[in-house]
Amino acid sequence: MFPWKEIAPMIVQQMLNILFSPFFLVVIGLISLQFTRLNRLKEKMFNIKGEPIWQQVIQATGLGFAGGLAGSFIMVVMGVSLNNIGIGYLWLLALALMFINPRYLCFSYAGGIISLSYLLFGFPQVEVPQLMGLVAVLHLVESLLIFSSGHLGALPVYAASGHGPVVGAFNLQRFWPIPIIVMLVQPIPPGLEITDLISMPDWWPLIRSRYLGPDNDVVYTLLPVVAALGYGDLALTASPEDKSRWSASRLLLYSFILLALAALASRQDWAMWLAALFGPLGHEYLILKGQQKEMEGKPLYLPPPKGAMILDVLVGSPAAGMGLKSGDIIWSINHYPINSKWDLAQVLALEDPYLTVDYVRNGIMQRAQGPRPADRSFGVVLVPEPGDAPLVDFRAPSPLKRWWEKRRSGR
Numbered sequence: 001m002f003p004w005k006e007i008a009p010m011i012v013q014q015m016l017n018i019l020f021s022p023f024f025l026v027v028i029g030l031i032s033l034q035f036t037r038l039n040r041l042k043e044k045m046f047n048i049k050g051e052p053i054w055q056q057v058i059q060a061t062g063l064g065f066a067g068g069l070a071g072s073f074i075m076v077v078m079g080v081s082l083n084n085i086g087i088g089y090l091w092l093l094a095l096a097l098m099f100i101n102p103r104y105l106c107f108s109y110a111g112g113i114i115s116l117s118y119l120l121f122g123f124p125q126v127e128v129p130q131l132m133g134l135v136a137v138l139h140l141v142e143s144l145l146i147f148s149s150g151h152l153g154a155l156p157v158y159a160a161s162g163h164g165p166v167v168g169a170f171n172l173q174r175f176w177p178i179p180i181i182v183m184l185v186q187p188i189p190p191g192l193e194i195t196d197l198i199s200m201p202d203w204w205p206l207i208r209s210r211y212l213g214p215d216n217d218v219v220y221t222l223l224p225v226v227a228a229l230g231y232g233d234l235a236l237t238a239s240p241e242d243k244s245r246w247s248a249s250r251l252l253l254y255s256f257i258l259l260a261l262a263a264l265a266s267r268q269d270w271a272m273w274l275a276a277l278f279g280p281l282g283h284e285y286l287i288l289k290g291q292q293k294e295m296e297g298k299p300l301y302l303p304p305p306k307g308a309m310i311l312d313v314l315v316g317s318p319a320a321g322m323g324l325k326s327g328d329i330i331w332s333i334n335h336y337p338i339n340s341k342w343d344l345a346q347v348l349a350l351e352d353p354y355l356t357v358d359y360v361r362n363g364i365m366q367r368a369q370g371p372r373p374a375d376r377s378f379g380v381v382l383v384p385e386p387g388d389a390p391l392v393d394f395r396a397p398s399p400l401k402r403w404w405e406k407r408r409s410g411r
Contacts, residue, residue: 002077006198011072011181014224015065018179024226031175031228032057035153038173042155046381051315056153063149064176064229071141072181078133078259079205081183081220085131086124089114103232103287111135112280119272129266132275133207134182136262139283140255142229143248145176150231150244156312156381159236160390168301168311168383170240172233181222185209188217208266233290237297239326247290254282300327301383307331307360308338309383317379322357322368324380329360341382348378 018024032053039050050056090110097104112135115128150172159169197219209218235243261278265271301311307329313320324330330338333347334356347355357368373379 002201002204003198007076008073010222011069011076014181014222015069015072015179018224018226019065021224021226024177024179027177027226027228028057028061031060031177034173034175034230035060038153038155046156047377049314051153059149059152060174060176063145064178067141067145067176067229068178068180068227070144071137071178074137074140075180075182076222077204077206078137078263079183079207079209079220080133080137081130081185081209082134082223083130083185083209084125084127085134086114086126089124089126090131106283107135107138108283109280112276112278115272115276115279119276127210128272128276129207129262130209132258132265132279133262135279136255136259138227138229139251140259141178141180142231143251143255145174145229146231146244146251147248150174150233150248151240154235154240154312157234158384158388158390159234165302165386166384166388166390167236167299168309169299170235170243170312172231172235172240172244174231176229178227178229180225180227182225183220184223185218185220188219206263206266234294236294236299236301238300246293247286250286250289254286258282303383303385304329306339308340308344310380311383312381314379314381317377318355318370318373319379322355322370324357324359324368325361327361330380331358331360331365333357340385344378344380344382348373 035053035056039053042050090107093113094105094107094110097106097109111131114124114126115131117123118126118128152174154170154172157169157171158166160166200220205220231244233243233247237243238246258275258279261271261275265275301309303309310319310324310326310328310330312326313324330344332338333344334350334352336343336347338344338347352372355370355372357370359366359368
């Protein structure tokens with residue numbers, strides 16, 4: 001039986017200690033800067049303010065702690081250790097791949113390439129099962145965080161797609177500080193007796209290390225580390241919540257498959273090839289499939305034949321107080337037809353003390369009432385109209401390609 005009673009308090013205590021470490025506070029500071037950047041971008045594009053930074057940071061930290069706790073238990077149960085996984089090579093290669101495409105800043109690509117390099121050339125010396133096991137656990141934690149909060153703070157944008165006209169969309173970007181417990185394995189020198197050790201079951205670890213001798217004469221130690229996870233996506237054909245959960249469910253399946261392959265690879269050498277190949281190729285398939293879904297699917301946020309569709313509603317705004325939501329079609333306000341941003345601005349400029357909004361939701365006409373906003377800010381972002389410029393382009397080239405094009409053009 002797995003010794004949960006002994007190990008669980010150790011994991012929780014180690015994670016609580018991380019919360020007060022200077023490095024964890026630095027990571028929170030960096031994430032705060034990202035949320036600040038997104039809020040400024042939202043205000044610049046649509047003149048509306050996002051949620052308070054402190055609220056977003058507290059939320060992300062709480063979710064990150066929960067995700068790190070889940071990941072720590074999985075790390076320990078699987079027996080994933082940091083020994084001989086080439087962590088330095090992993091970071092260097094991931095950063096290099098970022099210049100080809102920012103989404104390649106991911107351990108699935110770097111880990112797969114390093115593993116294949118070892119299998120083909122014997123360099124660098126890494127334990128493929130442990131390396132790909134680490135990649136699997138990190139993506140498993142990421143999938144849980146995306147499912148629970150990937151849709152929060154979605155940034156409304158006007159996007160260029162493969163359908164011709166500019167469409168409404170949401171840029172999904174979330175960041176989480178992750179305190180997580182990893183393990184180090186060390187051989188026990190002959191003749192040395194160590195007390196206060198926790199005895200593990202015979203089936204453990206599921207991902208075996210080459211450090212394990214015939215008598216398993218090694219000791220595992222828990223090591224607290226700080227990580228940060230990020231999620232970026234674009235929702236054109238679905239709501240932010242539906243898109244993030246669609247992505248999370250497939251990423252979770254990918255993580256389980258990769259984790260199983262890593263466990264198999266620790267016992268069967270031929271399975272190391274499967275883990276090394278599935279890591280990057282499976283991840284790339286998920287990305288391309290998601291992009292194909294957005295590019296070839298029917299955009300959700302397009303101008304209707306009549307009325308004005310809401311792309312986003314500002315939290316705490318008069319529109320939110322009336323119960324208006326993304327996807328609603330404003331039919332009229334105070335019996336004045338609304339078919340464009342200009343129509344909306346004209347009605348809000350009137351001195352009527354109250355607003356009566358007729359709108360369509362799911363094909364049903366509804367009515368909402370509320371006081372006219374004193375500053376004329378109703379708190380809605382409408383879908384793009386003909387002539388609006390895109391703010392996001394799926395077809396944007398990579399940083400390396402942009403640099404090459406500038407070099408060729410002599411600029």
